[in-house]
Amino acid sequence: MESRAYPLLLVLLAHFFLILRTTSAQLSTDYYSKTCPNAAEIVRKEMIQILSVAPSLAGPFLRLHFHDCFVRGCDGSVLLDSTKDNEAEKAAPPNLSLRGFGSVERVKAKLEKACPNTVSCADVLALMARDSVWLSKGPTWPVVLGRRDGRMSIANETKQLPPPTADLTQLIQMFAVKGLDLKDLVVLSAGHTIGTAHCAAIKDRLYNFTGQNNLNDVDPFLDPHYIAKLRSKCSPTDTTTLIEMDPGSYKTFDLSYFKQVAKRRSAFHSDWALLTDKFTRDYVLKHANGYEAEFFQDFAESMIKMGNVGVLTGSQGEIRKTCSIIN
Template sequence: MAKNGILAVLITMVPCFLLVGLTRAQLSVDYYSKTCPNVEDIVRKEMISILSVAPSLAAPFLRLHFHDCFVRGCDGSVLLNSTKDNKAENEAPPNRSLRGFGSVERVKAKLEKACPNTVSCADVLTLMARDAVWLSKGPTWPVSLGRRDGRISIADETMQLPPPTANLTQLIQMFAVKGLDLKDLVVLSGAHTIGTTDCAAIKGRLYNFTGQNNLNDVDPFLDRNYIAKLRSKCSPTDTTTLIEMDPGSYKTFDLSYFKQVAKRRSAFHSDWALLTDSFTRAYVLKHVNGFESEFFQDFAESMIKMGNIGVLTGDQGEIRKKCSIVNY
């Protein structure tokens, strides 16, 4: 990307960083020390129980947190159900494949029993995402707490979510308006080291990529052998079959994702796009060869940063009794 283009993006980021800085000051790691001192232990115990039975839910919990923070900030709005007068975020196309809502309610119910009307769903989701990474053999990090729950969830606002078809310019702009920089972009993309996606999200790379309507019309930046492998699993009409984001290592948080990107075998076009910028490409190639502790530290820092996007604090919002509905 041209230097002038990067400068323009960085200029747009300034107000967002100011916002993040202001909200971070109102969160603290000991926020519930008096009102719910065992909050992290309760969440961790439930997460161990949930993932021992369904380890494939680790990535969905992380994805829920990401999708929550990118729309209205980290306020639990992705967890709200639609009403007769409003279509909520979780019914919008980018969110229809989200999973783990029932588990979030399970953890929230445990906390309601221990500390009624105290811990927000936004904080629950943030803690669950952190523990999902740690229980997948990834890093852990201190989570500042004190988020409040939003009362608004609008399906159309999910247009702010980076699509899997995005190029690097689009990704940089979408991350920048949330106060996240180029390093955050490549680091947080590393979350694709765990989890699956469905054929609906990738078939555009495999069939009719540019509208030519022939079998050779594929994403030219996807490895040809990998195309054949993906086509064996995804037909042109298949939208439900699940594909591992990091084949052979999709339940373990590690460096394998970067190896897949370097080989042009990543599932999303947005993953391949990391190779089109000198900084993000260098980061990918460096971590093909190791430096896991550095990536883990970087990921922890970027997750802390993301978890502070647009949070509600003080007397803003509410503390929901159930995560799927607002209080009445």
């Protein structure tokens, strides 16, 4: 990151942390203790049933929470449908591959039946993300609750989402404005240990990488043997096929993501970018060789931190009855 970018970045961070201290203090793990004491249990029960039938949805649920928090903060705006007067986040290119919206509505409906007009969709996403990781044999963490749902969702604002083509400088800047540091960046990137990606998101690494328009024009930082495997699944025009983000282990939250990155077999260029900085490279290489408990603790801490980004509390926003439309 160039030095001239730091003054503006510091101002943005100072403003962000001022807001964070004000809002996150109103969140608590027992927020619904009186109004909906079984909220977390209701979500957990539904998640067990959903993932027992479709375990591959664990990654998408985690991704929904991430995409929600990076645009307008963790306010459930990613769940809103477009209207005739507005194109919502859901309709923007970075979010066209998101899945699991129906399951979110299923969980929300259960909560509405038990505790009408009480639990926000933003809190539902936070709880579902935590349970997705835990049910995939990953860590768990206390989820603070009390978020309110936003009433706006704007497609153009998804430019704040880190793209799979990002280099480390871009990633650092995009995470920093959300109050997330270099450690959060490498730790949260490892969420790619569960889930899948569309061929369309990686085809630039496999074909015509620099515009030479020949079969040898591939990303030089991608392992050649892995290129061959990916090409066997993804044609240059394929937009629908899904590939495993963590081959052979994409349904299990574990350390194998770091092993893939270390071997230059990560699907996204943004994952490989972690090897271009000493701190993130050292973290990847260390956890490619073990230290699962440490990583699990780090991941839990970063998820708690991300879950506080830009939250609405108190009288802000609303509690939606249906997550895809404002009341």
